[in-house]
Amino acid sequence: xxxxxxxxxxxxxxxxxxxxxxxxxxxxxxxxxxxxxxxxxxxxxxxxxxxxxxxxxxxxxxxxxxxxxxxxxxxxxxxxxxxxxxxxxxxxxxxxxxxxxxxxxxxxxxxxxxxxxxxxxxxxxxxxxxxxxxxxxxxxxxxxxxxxxxxxxxxxxxxxxxxxxxxxxxxxxxxxxxxxxxxxxxxxxxxxxxxxxxxxxxxxxxxxxxxxxxxxxxxxxxxxxxxxxxxxxxxxxxxxxxxxxxxxxxxxxxxxxxxxxxxxxxxxxxxxxxxxxxxxxxxxxxxxxxxxxxxxxxxxxxxxxxxxxxxxxx
Amino acid sequence: xxxxxxxxxxxxxxxxxxxxxxxxxxxxxxxxxxxxxxxxxxxxxxxxxxxxxxxxxxxxxxxxxxxxxxxxxxxxxxxxxxxxxxxxxxxxxxxxxxxxxxxxxxxxxxxxxxxxxxxxxxxxxxxxxxxxxxxxxxxxxxxxxxxxxxxxxxxxxxxxxxxxxxxxxxxxxxxxxxxxxxxxxxxxxxxxxxxxxxxxxxxxxxxxxxxxxxxxxxxxxxxxxxxxxxxxxxxxxxxxxxxxxxxxxxxxxxxxxxxxxxxxxxxxxxxxxxxxxxxxxxxxxxxxxxxxxxxxxxxxxxxxxxxxxxxxxxxxxxxxxxxx
Numbered sequence: 178x179x180x181x182x183x184x185x186x187x188x189x190x191x192x193x194x195x196x197x198x199x200x201x202x203x204x205x206x207x208x209x210x211x212x213x214x215x216x217x218x219x220x221x222x223x224x225x226x227x228x229x230x231x232x233x234x235x236x237x238x239x240x241x242x243x244x245x246x247x248x249x250x251x252x253x254x255x256x257x258x259x260x261x262x263x264x265x266x267x268x269x270x271x272x273x274x275x276x277x278x279x280x281x282x283x284x285x286x287x288x289x290x291x292x293x294x295x296x297x298x299x300x301x302x303x304x305x306x307x308x309x310x311x312x313x314x315x316x317x318x319x320x321x322x323x324x325x326x327x328x329x330x331x332x333x334x335x336x337x338x339x340x341x342x343x344x345x346x347x348x349x350x351x352x353x354x355x356x357x358x359x360x361x362x363x364x365x366x367x368x369x370x371x372x373x374x375x376x377x378x379x380x381x382x383x384x385x386x387x388x389x390x391x392x393x394x395x396x397x398x399x400x401x402x403x404x405x406x407x408x409x410x411x412x413x414x415x416x417x418x419x420x421x422x423x424x425x426x427x428x429x430x431x432x433x434x435x436x437x438x439x440x441x442x443x444x445x446x447x448x449x450x451x452x453x454x455x456x457x458x459x460x461x462x463x464x465x466x467x468x469x470x471x472x473x474x475x476x477x478x479x480x481x482x483x484x485x486x487x488x489x490x491x
Numbered sequence: 492x493x494x495x496x497x498x499x500x501x502x503x504x505x506x507x508x509x510x511x512x513x514x515x516x517x518x519x520x521x522x523x524x525x526x527x528x529x530x531x532x533x534x535x536x537x538x539x540x541x542x543x544x545x546x547x548x549x550x551x552x553x554x555x556x557x558x559x560x561x562x563x564x565x566x567x568x569x570x571x572x573x574x575x576x577x578x579x580x581x582x583x584x585x586x587x588x589x590x591x592x593x594x595x596x597x598x599x600x601x602x603x604x605x606x607x608x609x610x611x612x613x614x615x616x617x618x619x620x621x622x623x624x625x626x627x628x629x630x631x632x633x634x635x636x637x638x639x640x641x642x643x644x645x646x647x648x649x650x651x652x653x654x655x656x657x658x659x660x661x662x663x664x665x666x667x668x669x670x671x672x673x674x675x676x677x678x679x680x681x682x683x684x685x686x687x688x689x690x691x692x693x694x695x696x697x698x699x700x701x702x703x704x705x706x707x708x709x710x711x712x713x714x715x716x717x718x719x720x721x722x723x724x725x726x727x728x729x730x731x732x733x734x735x736x737x738x739x740x741x742x743x744x745x746x747x748x749x750x751x752x753x754x755x756x757x758x759x760x761x762x763x764x765x766x767x768x769x770x771x772x773x774x775x776x777x778x779x780x781x782x783x784x785x786x787x788x789x790x791x792x793x794x795x796x797x798x799x800x801x802x803x804x805x806x807x808x809x810x811x812x813x814x815x
Contacts, residue, residue: 215781240777241777241780245732247729247732248732249725249727250719250722250730251770254774255774257533257537258533258770258771258774261524261533261771262774262775262777273634273725275634275636275637275724276636276724276725279647279722279724302636302637302724346632346634347634347727375632
């Protein structure tokens with residue numbers, strides 16, 4: 178076969194395949210779910226919740242995430258590509274509360290409803306851009322931070338030195354947890370924040386940063402990590418130090434690994450969100466939005482303090 | 492140049508182009524949304540940032556160097572530019588300052604490499620950390636967001652329905668092609684990459700040329716930063732992480748040899764587009780980011796493998812290239 182014939186054959190088959198594809202895509206809406214990352218158990222749980230809901234509703238679910246959680250530009254590319262794919266609705270957990278706004282605006286221009294999950298979009302930036310979202314589904318992170326602060330204060334008897342491991346600065350979830358935590362401990366005059374540094378949400382950074390904090394501030398009695406990955410890193414740092422068993426560790430998210438750590442006494446508490454529930458609600462409401470049904474702008478998902486007693490009683 | 496060499500070089504260019512056609516064809520078959528005007532413009536827009544950084548990287552790699560600091564320079568010049576805009580500077584002035592910061596970082600790289608005799612790998616590795624740290628220090632780790640429509644025209648603007656970043660990319664490639672193939676600076680770049688000692692002996696001021704090349708690479712990274720900042724309406728100190736690897740990948744896929752002395756600017760453009768098309772196409776197909784990383788990595792290895800095979804009858808000088 179000469180090369181021209183081969184080329185014609187290839188192009189013809191390409192055309193046919195396209196037509197077949199178009200034919201069987203009628204009716205069933207496609208819902209896109211853009212995650213911050215898929216290597217954090219929290220988002221994997223969310224993915225599982227979304228998948229089971231999609232299966233039940235019979236919708237096609239496309240889950241995408243950037244290679245790295247901090248890469249807001251790649252997340253924007255993903256949204257742009259999903260718009261090209263003409264998905265029926267987009268659920269998104271923004272990698273940047275302000276940076277995601279231009280992508281949301283593009284989805285608006287293509288008349289694709291956007292539901293925001295877990296991390297809020299900056300309302301001011303949204304308003305200035307003239308963009309809009311259909312709903313927010315997530316938990317009250319500030320309240321979670323407050324609960325964590327009150328727990329640590331109670332454990333320390335209202336006085337002591339605490340350290341904080343922050344998330345990536347500018348991430349709305351981390352900022353809200355942090356402000357809730359500060360609000361709670363301000364009520365206790367005896368509690369002092371000895372160190373507060375970011376470990377960028379990551380376990381290995383949580384380990385290194387907390388090891389350094391322990392070197393600089395041996396007086397620390399408790400640590401609040403804005404997510405469990407960093408708390409698990411801190412636990413490792415504590416276990417290799419002289420302070421083993423002497424520091425109260427509180428995380429956020431109550432993922433599987435940290436529940437195990439709470440049961441064996443290395444960690445003291447974590448704030449549970451319900452990522453599976455978020456994933457499920459996201460797909461259900463996105464489906465309703467594609468059907469043109471009105472959905473509430475705020476869909477709260479509950480939070481709770483997870484301690485050893487609670488886990489043992491379950 | 493002998494006929495044989497001419498053939499080898501052209502076959503490599505040809506190989507890259509075939510690669511581009513193959514990925515285009517595959518995605519056209521697999522997704523009905525791929526081959527549309529709006530998606531092609533979308534791909535061009537998404538490719539522009541990496542493609543512009545890759546121009547500077549092409550010069551650097553042809554001169555047998557490497558620049559690991561481009562991602563951090565993107566972050567630093569981006570936040571400085573954003574800081575200037577927020578400080579009330581008019582957009583053109585802020586842009587000029589942002590570009591100067593990038594050029595200055597590149598110039599510093601060049602000075603250390605040429606006159607300080609540091610290996611390019613080490614000098615730019617150091618700059619990667621310094622510029623990143625400076626960006627975080629300047630912003631306290633927080634993004635700087637919200638700019639005027641005038642400034643955002645760099646990313647959101649359109650001329651005859653072609654997005655502004657695509658036009659800027661086009662202009663940069665035309666200029667770079669001209670410099671590399673029609674000017675002394677271009678010829679010296681090849682000469683240095685081919686054999687630096689011989690270039691020096693033949694009277695080329697290799698130190699000055701190398702310094703200029705790194706400054707150019709920094710300048711183009713800053714230009715990419717300006718587009719990125721306008722695109723996201725925000726400048727982040729953690730922006731641009733791993734951009735150096737994307738840029739190096741585009742250059743290598745485009746057929747430029749990491750050993751220096753060979754390569755074409757058009758190849759880099761094709762290389763950047765192959766990467767952009769892969770990301771876009773895999774998104775359209777709904778493949779996970781994990782699979783995307785595997786595919787992109789494999790393409791890079793395949794590209795270099797083809798490169799080496801085509802050069803197999805030529806003696807490779809070990810110890811030269813990125814670590815020299």
